[in-house]
Structures are given as C-alpha cells and as structure tokens.
Amino acid sequence: MISAARPLAILSALAEEQAGLVDQLQGAQRVTHAGREFWQGALDGLPVVLALSRIGKVAAATTSAALIERFGVGAIVFTGVAGGVGRNVQVGDVVVGTGYVQHDMDASPLFPRYQIPLTGQTAIGADAALARALVFACVVGLQGVQHAGRAPMVHQGLVASGDRFVNGQEETARIVDTLRLHGHEPLAVEMEGAAVAQVCHDYGLPFAAVRAISDRADDTAHADFPVFVRDVASVYARRIIAEFVRTCQDSQPRL
Ligand code: ADE
Numbered sequence: 001m002i003s004a005a006r007p008l009a010i011l012s013a014l015a016e017e018q019a020g021l022v023d024q025l026q027g028a029q030r031v032t033h034a035g036r037e038f039w040q041g042a043l044d045g046l047p048v049v050l051a052l053s054r055i056g057k058v059a060a061a062t063t064s065a066a067l068i069e070r071f072g073v074g075a076i077v078f079t080g081v082a083g084g085v086g087r088n089v090q091v092g093d094v095v096v097g098t099g100y101v102q103h104d105m106d107a108s109p110l111f112p113r114y115q116i117p118l119t120g121q122t123a124i125g126a127d128a129a130l131a132r133a134l135v136f137a138c139v140v141g142l143q144g145v146q147h148a149g150r151a152p153m154v155h156q157g158l159v160a161s162g163d164r165f166v167n168g169q170e171e172t173a174r175i176v177d178t179l180r181l182h183g184h185e186p187l188a189v190e191m192e193g194a195a196v197a198q199v200c201h202d203y204g205l206p207f208a209a210v211r212a213i214s215d216r217a218d219d220t221a222h223a224d225f226p227v228f229v230r231d232v233a234s235v236y237a238r239r240i241i242a243e244f245v246r247t248c249q250d251s252q253p254r255l
Contacts, residue, residue, distance in 0.1 A: 002130070002206070002248055006074030007040070007047035009067040010241060013055055013080045013192055016229045020238030021050055034066045043245045049073055053080075053192050056163050057102070060192035064199040075130060076200055077244070078193060078209035079237045081229060082159065083166050083217030085176050086187035089155055091224060092147025093213045094236065095187045096134045097159035099123040100194035100209075103175050103186070104162035113182055116198065123158065123184065124197040127206035131156070133247045134210045134240070141243035147232065152212075159211065160186040161194035165225075166217040189217050212236045 002008050012018040022028065025041035025048070032038075039050040049071045053060035067073045082095060089095060101123045105114050114122045138154045145152060160179060166172055166189045179186050193209050200207035214228035215221035 002075045006072055007049050008248070009049045009051060009071070009073035009076040011051050011053050011060075011063065011067070011076055011078045011196065012237065013053050013060075014229060014233070015052060017080050017233045017237050018050060018052060020234040021241055024238070024242075025050065033070050034062060036063060036066065038067070038071060040071070043241070044249060046245050046248055053078070053196065056191050057161060057195035060195040061199050064196045068199070068203050068205060073205070075127070075206040076196060077130060077134070078196055078207075079241060080190065080192070080209070080211055081214035081225070081233050082188035082190035082211035083172075083215050083221055084188055084213040085160075085172055085217050086155065086157065088153070089187050089213055090150075090153070091213050091215060091228065092150065092232070093153045093155060094138050094142070094240070095155045095157065095159060095211045095213065096131050096138065097126050097193055097209050097211070098131060098156050099125050099158045100197040101158060101160050101179070101184055101186070102162060102194045103160040103179060103189065104164065114179075114184070124194065124201050126197065126208040130206050130208035133244055134208050137240045137244035137247055138210060141239035142236065145239070155187050157187040158184055159193050159209070160184070160189050161191060162189065163191060165191070165222070167219070167221045169218045172217045188213065210240055
C-alpha cells in the first residue's frame with residue numbers, strides 16, 4: 001500500500017491539527033526548507049515526514065512538491081478539517097475523499113468548467129487502497145468518540161477545494177448547485193486537497209485525505225471553525241493516524 005523504502009508524508013493545514021502527531025514522533029528531526037518546517041522521524045516505527053501545507057492551493061502544492069523532491073516521500077496522506085456541504089454531513093463527522101475537484105477552476109470557454117487546463121481531467125481520484133485504510137482507521141480510531149452527543153459518521157465521496165473559506169448559505173448553494181449542474185456531488189469543501197491530489201498525480205504518487213467536519217460552510221462557519229480546530233481537530237488526527245499507521249504496519253514487513 002505504501003512504499004517500505006520511502007517515508008510516508010502526513011500533511012496538515014494547521015499547527016493545531018498537527019500538534020498531537022509531532023508529540024508522538026520518534027527520533028524527531030526538524031528541517032526548515034522552502035520557508036516551512038518539516039518533521040522527520042517515525043510513528044510506531046513507520047518512517048514519516050510531518051508537514052504543514054499552510055492554507056490554500058498554492059501553499060499546499062509547494063509543500064507537496066517539497067515533500068516529494070526534497071524528502072523523497074512515497075505517498076502523501078492529508079489530515080485536516082473541512083466544511084460539510086453534503087446533506088447528511090454534520091459537524092464532528094469525517095469525510096474520506098474518493099475524488100478531488102477545484103470548485104474555483106474555471107478556464108471556460110477555453111476548457112470545460114472545472115477541467116484542469118491541458119490535462120483533460122476534472123476530478124482527481126484518491127488512491128483507493130490508502131482511502132480504504134483511512135476509512136478503516138476512522139471507524140476504529142474514533143470508536144467511543146462523541147461530538148455534540150452523537151458518534152461521528154464516516155463518509156466517503158467527492159471533496160471540493162478552492163481558495164475561499166466558504167462562509168455563507170448562499171455561497172455554499174452557489175458552489176454546490178454549480179458543481180451538481182456539471183455532474184459533481186460534493187460532500188465537503190476545503191482549501192488544499194485538490195492541489196495535493198494534482199501534485200501527487202503529476203508525480204505518480206498515491207494520495208488520500210481525511211477531513212473532520214468543523215462547520216457547515218454556512219453563516220456561522222467562521223465561528224464554528226476555530227472552536228473545532230482548537231478543541232477537536234488534533235484529537236481526531238491523533239486517533240485516526242495512530243490507527244492508520246497500525247494498518248500500514250500490518251500490511252507490510254515491520255521496518
Ligand atoms: N475548512 C474548514 N471549513 C471550511 C470552509 N467552510 N470553507 C473552506 N475550507 C474550510
């Protein structure tokens with residue numbers, strides 16, 4: 001599923017999401033590159049590089065390219081938060097992306113709406129085996145967790161990325177309705193996933209991501225988001241990644 005010879009990159013957008021992972025890193029070494037901090041080490045014996053994508057598609061693409069070119073990672077897994085836009089996707093749930101589209105990509109009429117120019121591609125698929133392992137890690141890792149009095153649901157589907165914090169019912173409706181009109185049914189919106197997916201696709205590397213739902217991308221999203229990031233995001237990331245690393249270890253000889 002992941003290369004035994006090359007480290008796994010675990011990418012998060014924000015320091016709060018990464019905090020619980022750095023604490024657990026064995027043999028941690030901090031490296032500064034491209035104005036960013038990267039943490040090399042091992043989680044439960046699995047060689048990893050932890051990094052912060054920062055926010056937005058360009059920042060995430062730069063970080064991804066650095067992880068591949070400078071640190072030689074063999075796969076990238078993203079853990080972060082997103083706004084829920086699917087009908088049953090509630091705050092506290094998680095979404096494992098099966099595909100990624102840029103909701104703000106529009107080079108029409110030169111290219112079809114949402115198509116990444118000169119690639120012929122619109123949605124980029126996640127690596128199926130990595131995504132399956134993330135779903136398993138969510139189900140097992142979040143056992144016993146409750147958010148707002150209910151157990152988190154684990155959803156799988158399309159994630160839409162764009163350089164906007166989506167913060168209003170009207171804006172969400174516009175984004176979702178236009179995507180639907182073009183045959184895309186998004187479950188969540190965020191600001192990095194499709195960029196990381198595109199870089200990994202270009203380099204032929206597996207990519208998958210899990211997003212905890214911090215808000216509903218509605219009129220209160222700006223208030224819901226920081227509270228969730230502060231109180232919940234790192235707990236989810238730590239539990240999910242611990243289980244994910246165990247799954248990776250079970251599927252290959254221990255290093
Ligand atoms: N990440 C978390 N919530 C988000 C939102 N509402 N819009 C974009 N990215 C997000």
